[in-house]
Structures are given as structure tokens and as C-alpha cells.
Amino acid sequence: MAQHRLPQVRERSIEELYRDDRERADALIFGRRPADQRDERGAMARRGFLRGAGLAAIGAAVGARIPFAGDMPGGLVPAALAQTPAAQPPAAAAPQGPRLLQMPGKARLVLLQERPLVAETPEAMLDDDTTPTDKFYIRNNGLIPEVSGDRNAWKIKIDGEVNRPLELTLGELKQRFRPVTYFMQLECGGNGRSAFVPEARGNQWGNGGMGCARWTGVRLRDVLQAAGLKPSAKYTAHFGADPHLSGATDRPALSRGVRLPKALEEHSLIVFEMNGEPLPLIHGGPARLIYPGWAGSASHKWVTRIWIRDKEHDGPGMTGASYRVAINPMIPGGTTPESNLRILESMPVRAIVTNPANGAELVATAAGNRPLRLRGAAWAGDLSVRSVEVSINYGRTWQRAQLGAPRNRYDWQRWTANVTLPRTGYYEIWCRATDANGASQPHVAGDWNPQGYGANAYHRVAVLVRS
Numbered sequence: 001m002a003q004h005r006l007p008q009v010r011e012r013s014i015e016e017l018y019r020d021d022r023e024r025a026d027a028l029i030f031g032r033r034p035a036d037q038r039d040e041r042g043a044m045a046r047r048g049f050l051r052g053a054g055l056a057a058i059g060a061a062v063g064a065r066i067p068f069a070g071d072m073p074g075g076l077v078p079a080a081l082a083q084t085p086a087a088q089p090p091a092a093a094a095p096q097g098p099r100l101l102q103m104p105g106k107a108r109l110v111l112l113q114e115r116p117l118v119a120e121t122p123e124a125m126l127d128d129d130t131t132p133t134d135k136f137y138i139r140n141n142g143l144i145p146e147v148s149g150d151r152n153a154w155k156i157k158i159d160g161e162v163n164r165p166l167e168l169t170l171g172e173l174k175q176r177f178r179p180v181t182y183f184m185q186l187e188c189g190g191n192g193r194s195a196f197v198p199e200a201r202g203n204q205w206g207n208g209g210m211g212c213a214r215w216t217g218v219r220l221r222d223v224l225q226a227a228g229l230k231p232s233a234k235y236t237a238h239f240g241a242d243p244h245l246s247g248a249t250d251r252p253a254l255s256r257g258v259r260l261p262k263a264l265e266e267h268s269l270i271v272f273e274m275n276g277e278p279l280p281l282i283h284g285g286p287a288r289l290i291y292p293g294w295a296g297s298a299s300h301k302w303v304t305r306i307w308i309r310d311k312e313h314d315g316p317g318m319t320g321a322s323y324r325v326a327i328n329p330m331i332p333g334g335t336t337p338e339s340n341l342r343i344l345e346s347m348p349v350r351a352i353v354t355n356p357a358n359g360a361e362l363v364a365t366a367a368g369n370r371p372l373r374l375r376g377a378a379w380a381g382d383l384s385v386r387s388v389e390v391s392i393n394y395g396r397t398w399q400r401a402q403l404g405a406p407r408n409r410y411d412w413q414r415w416t417a418n419v420t421l422p423r424t425g426y427y428e429i430w431c432r433a434t435d436a437n438g439a440s441q442p443h444v445a446g447d448w449n450p451q452g453y454g455a456n457a458y459h460r461v462a463v464l465v466r467s
């Protein structure tokens with residue numbers, strides 16, 4: 001009987017494939033020589049889908065053995081290639097790979113922009129129960145202000161629709177009002193943006209434009225009550241000390257606000273400590289606002305003035321398509337009248353895998369499989385998270401994770417799950433959360449909007465099990 005012999009193909013990881021021959025790896029996966037189209041390749045890959053690449057090519061790229069290949073949606077880009085640059089295998093990223101932040105007191109975050117300074121925390125760096133300050137993402141719209149001298153001399157003015165305009169130093173603020181401490185998540189409105197197809201304008205965040213720190217400050221509502229809110233008070237307007245990118249000091253880099261009910265919540269704070277230390281300059285010290293659960297742009301850093309207005313604020317970052325999402329769905333990539341856009345407030349539900357890291361290589365047990373304990377976090381803006389599910393077979397079946405309770409409202413919720421990867425090969429761990437209202441995450445980013453807010457597609461992590 002003639003024996004059928006398959007050619008001996010050594011299985012290779014994506015990392016090896018790219019390290020050996022980047023051009024060929026691109027060609028294998030993308031079916032063309034994209035030397036002059038690498039940016040497009042990168043952009044498409046991050047969005048999670050390929051144009052016209054076959055499963056065979058993907059299999060070849062990831063080392064040919066994909067135990068759940070039959071469950072893989074057509075056109076899916078392997079997560080090993082589709083995640084944030086930092087999480088990609090270093091060899092793949094080498095030529096125009098991620099630039100990492102180099103800043104005293106900060107971890108090597110992924111630099112998304114230098115001016116203004118924007119840096120993202122790779123998901124696997126969000127594995128602590130409370131995000132350490134050095135790992136916390138950075139988002140600036142303008143320049144970093146120069147602050148010197150006594151922190152307690154920092155002044156904050158409250159004016160507008162109040163009976164007694166106040167100007168308080170931080171020292172006075174600490175004396176007059178009771179400090180409180182909460183674990184609260186802060187998330188950039190653009191977090192997840194890189195999942196939008198077509199690409200939406202702005203920093204191409206993965207899921208790491210967020211962190212959950214321990215914040216200490218005084219309640220904004222106590223301060224506003226001391227100033228005496230007039231019945232006409234409807235909205236806050238925030239101003240800070242950071243110069244506009246142009247260097248002009250009379251032009252705010254950003255000036256947003258919130259509806260009064262959010263400002264009066266017990267968790268809306270004027271913060272002066274982060275994780276038990278004086279609030280660092282890069283995170284808005286000496287003092288900043290924190291409105292947990294809402295787009296991070298409301299949480300003004302280096303805050304100097306809170307102007308109470310009788311109508312929706314219209315400062316830089318409040319008008320046009322800035323921090324606005326579509327009311328009725330719009331055609332992705334198209335335009336929509338301003339009347340169909342509303343201000344982004346509470347952020348949508350999201351879960352991330354924080355361990356293992358994307359691209360992890362694991363060794364199979366003697367039994368040929370690989371048990372794996374997954375860890376992650378989930379949060380849902382103003383809401384709590386009801387459940388988190390994980391899948392190892394491209395979403396064909398889902399398994400419920402053990403979900404922890406928040407330590408206080410607006411804390412993120414940590415989760416764990418045990419899975420067994422049945423044999424050697426390439427896998428993707430997918431996770432998704434459902435919020436207290438029953439809303440879950442979409443497979444691909446939905447609700448496209450011109451500046452790309454609120455994308456909360458599933459987080460996917462590539463894992464290779466070797467013998």
C-alpha cells in the first residue's frame with residue numbers, strides 16, 4: 001500500500017516567520033508584496049480582518065496548525081497580527097514597530113503621539129488589581145504645563161451660576177472639605193478606536209487607553225454646594241493650565257464639561273492623590289477632576305477653573321464631531337448632520353484579557369494539552385458588569401468567567417477563567433463582557449462615528465502552544 005507522505009514542514013510561529021523573512025511573511029498572509037503598503041497592512045490587520053486572504057494562508061502564517069480552524073470566521077486576521085503594536089511579536093514590529101515611552105516614573109508604554117504626548121498601556125500591563133501610576137495611560141491634547149512651588153498654593157476658581165464665587169487654594173480645599181478615596185476607572189473616549197473599519201480619525205488606541213487607580217480628593221458637589229448653585233446651573237465647564245499646542249496661553253487645549261447631575265455624584269472628585277501619592281504632574285497634578293465612567297476628556301487635568309453654566313458648554317472639545325457619537329447609526333466612513341450626534345458620556349462595556357499576553361508561547365503538558373488560567377478586567381462606564389465570557393474557538397462556544405465584585409462603584413471588576421487548550425497549535429482567547437443592563441460587546445466595532453469613540457469589539461489574544 002502506497003504511503004502518502006506529507007512534506008515535513010516545521011511549524012513556525014508568527015514571530016519566527018517574521019523574523020526570518022518579513023517580506024515573505026507579509027506575502028503569505030496578505031498575498032502581495034506590500035513593501036509600499038505596510039501602513040495599510042498594519043491598519044487593516046489591527047482592525048481584525050484581511051481583504052481576501054484565505055484560511056490556508058493564515059494557517060501557514062501561524063504555523064499551519066489551528067485546532068479550531070473550522071470555527072474561524074472567513075477573513076479574520078490572526079490576533080497575533082491584529083493587536084496593538086506593543087503586543088505584536090518584536091520581530092514583526094521591528095522595522096516600524098511601536099515606539100515606547102521613555103519618561104522618568106513611567107513604564108514603557110506604547111507611544112501613540114509625541115506632541116501632544118499620548119501613550120497607551122498594553123492590555124497585559126493592566127494585570128494589577130489597581131493600576132500602578134507608572135503603568136497608567138497618558139492622554140494630552142495640549143502641552144504639559146510647568147508647575148512649580150508649593151502644591152497647596154494651587155488655585156481653583158468656581159464661578160458662573162453660583163451665589164458665592166470661590167477661589168480656593170488646594171490647601172484650603174483639603175481643610176474645608178472631607179477627603180474621600182475610591183478605586184475608579186478612567187477611560188479615554190477613543191479607547192478601542194483602532195477596531196473601526198474604515199479607520200476613524202484620532203489616536204489608534206487598542207484597549208489600553210484606560211486604567212483603574214486609587215484616587216483621593218474632595219467631592220466636587222461639596223465644593224459646588226459651598227459656592228451655592230443657582231437654579232439656572234445646568235452644566236460645568238472646565239479649564240486647566242496646559243497651554244494649547246500652538247503655545248498660546250489664552251486658548252485652552254481642551255475645555256469640556258458635564259451635565260450637573262454627573263458633577264453632583266458622590267464619586268465625582270477634585271483629586272489630589274493617585275495611589276496614595278501626590279498626583280503626579282503628568283496625570284494632572286497638583287489637582288484634576290475625575291468623573292469616573294465617562295469619557296476621560298471630562299476629567300480635566302491641572303484644573304484651575306470650574307465655570308458653572310446655564311447651558312451645555314461649548315468649549316474646545318465640545319462642538320462638531322469632538323467626543324460625539326451617532327444617535328442613529330451612520331454609514332461607516334460617511335457623514336451625518338450634526339443633529340445626529342450626541343455628546344459621549346458614559347463609556348460602553350468592555351473586557352480585556354490581562355494574562356496571558358498576546359503572542360504568548362506556552363509549552364504543552366505531557367498529556368499534550370495546555371491548561372491555562374486566564375486573568376482579566378471588565379468595566380462598563382456608569383454601570384457594573386454582570387458577566388464575562390471567554391472563548392477559545394473563535395466564539396463558537398463561550399464559557400463564563402468568575403467575575404469579582406467592584407470594591408466600590410466605578411471600580412473595574414477583575415475576572416479569572418480556567419480553560420484547556422486541547423493540543424499544540426495556534427489559539428485565540430476571546431473575551432466579552434455584558435453590562436448590568438444586558439448590553440454586550442460586538443464581534444467587530446459597531447456604531448461607527450467620524451472621530452471614532454466607543455469602539456468596544458471583543459478583545460482577542462493569540463497564544464501558541466508548543467510541544
Ligand SMILES: Nc1nc2c(c(=O)[nH]1)N[C@H]1C(S)=C(S)[C@@H](COP(=O)(O)O)O[C@H]1N2
Nearest residue numbers: 137138139140141188240283296297300301
Ligand atoms: N487639562 C487637560 N485635561 C485633560 C486632557 C487634556 O488634554 N488637558 N485630556 C483628557 C483626556 S482626553 C483624557 S482621556 C484624560 C487622560 O488622563 P491621564 O493622562 O491622566 O491618563 O485626561 C483628560 N484631561
Ligand SMILES: [Mo]
Nearest residue numbers: 188189296297
Ligand atoms: Mo481621551
